[in-house]
Amino acid sequence: MKQRVKRGFLLAAVSTLLVTVCLSCAGKRQEELAGNRKIVNVFTARHYQVDSAIYQEFTRRTGIQIHEVKGTAEELIERMEREGERSSADLFVSVDGGILHMAKESGVLQPIESEAVKRNVPAEWRDPDGYWTGISTRSRVLVYAKDRVNPEDLSSYEALTGERWRGKVLVRSSSSLYNRSLLASFIGLHGEREAAKWAEGIVRNFARAPEGGDKDQVMAIAAKVGDVAIMNTYYIGQMLNSNDLTELEAAKKLGIVFPNQQTTGTHVNISGIGLSKHAPNKENALKLIEFLTGAEGQTMLAMMSYEFPVNAEADMPEWLRSWQGFKRQPVDIAGLGQFYEQAKEIFQRAGWE
Template sequence: MKRRFLLVVSLILFLTTFLLYEMNRGKSSENKQQVVNVFTARHYQIDNEVFREFTKRTGIQVNEVKGTAEELVERIQREGKASSADLFLAVDGGVLNFAKQSGVLQPMTSETLLRNVPAEWRDPDNYWAGIATRSRVIVYAKDRVDPDELSTYEDLTSEQWKGRVLIRSASSLYNQSLLASFIELSGEVEAEKWAEGIVRNLSREPEGGDRAQAMAIAAKIGDVAIMNTYYIGQMSASLDPEEREIAEKLGVFFPNQQTTGAHMNISGIGLAKYSPNKDHALKLAEFLTSREGQTLLTQGSYEFPVNDEADMPEMLKNWGNFKQQPVDIASLGHFHKQATEIFERVGWK
């Protein structure tokens, strides 16, 4: 009897331990699945708000790992199948194509995502998709420049604009892609002539980001600047009254409307090759490109949405439709090396 009793007790203890182990393992597995890891080279506050809204709706926690695009791609490559990366988020079509060519992404098969994002803002093999677009335009001082004086990027190299042009440095990815688009459209010789002309007409050596160029216009250091559209939107809605005041004094001009169109670029996402939370990653990608996600994103970032159903800020609506460069966004990266060499040759610091 005693032996039988001990056997029964042992069996009960074993079954209890086994059941507790399985329950804990199930909970651990469940918790592990309720997460998506975003390796992001974007550093915008609105992204965090969009991620929080996604978590609120789905219960899936979004973890961000930040760095430069090159650092993040190298890390995903190095870690291989052990990588925790689910989504890669970056700015510039060339950078997204670099991630694809580096073998760190896999095709996104979500039909919802493909419906949300037009083909012009997607990789042809669906390795990445845009979540927002921006145009690199001419921003001018309303009190010193008549918009009728403005026409093209090329015209900024004319004598009229000598000592009046502001733009950031040659190391800027935005400027590298802008020059890359000129190389694709007009060839390297014409692109170099343009870069040389801009250097000749600068009001100061390049310094600071796009926001700094806007402030330099307000300080009358220069009269026109080449900037991304969303900076003007963000400054107009800034909590800083000085930035809002500066934004009110600036006009936005979309160049080359009678020729090659205004330069465009994107922010986009790609699904990591060994994503451990693939289903959740695709859910986040779908939300980011949905009407609701796009509206929330563009209302905060002042980028243009890729989903036409999104509701844009009034400022963007007021800019209206404009002609865009007929350039393959993904191809921009192919010309970055040439663009960098041109900048160096013409003395664009």
């Protein structure tokens, strides 16, 4: 009799424990869905140290932990689509306006409802429907060896296709979003035929087959592999402030041209952030967006990465401020995504690897 009572007591205890565990699990999931955890999951195609530093500062101030999931923009969007409501993504970050538009069209984002973001970021750097906001801008400029090149010969992107530059042009591969966006802007401004002529002219003038990132093109200029390169402005700032003396010395020998100031303007792209459609930590994610676009977050970004801030109240290095005011291309940066497939085909036909 005592054994039956004892066994019955144990069964009741186990049942009670199971119910408690189940209720606890359910409560945790409800908490996750309600966004009550002190966490934000950031799916990011920006692999920059400055981002981690800003996230750490945000965590110090709020106690909200940031979990970065890194990959290419296309991989991250595909994952968010595949996982749907089960996705852990709170935010999606990209280094390209066309990709941000692609994320919006893919249905993986929801509108950012924040008056603070609207105050922080001018409308020109936000999606008109609110699905993403810019966090920085960057210009794709021409850099040259000051001891070998007359900058007057570099008034435009088109000038690089001339005979003067045969065997002297350095640039990264066609798979780079920066180059894809640049060529897409030419398609939007001049049509596919003129864009193809430009790509073919650049290929004819390659100093070597495309390789490496933008900084590698600078090092190749220093090594006299070529004389001129296409690169983003912030890499110049990073090299001019580098602890690597080899990078610093190479950057000091560069001249910089913002091309097409008398015609269509210099190409500009953005880094931006969108709120995931099924964000389990939506409230925390909005707090992070507001911090990233606020004056303090923007100042950190400009001072550490040398990108142009989108918030006019942000501080920045004086030399970076001196670069502002150049004429920009009159194109819809996000809308350039519609030309990406054409750009890819043009690159392939031109032999731009």
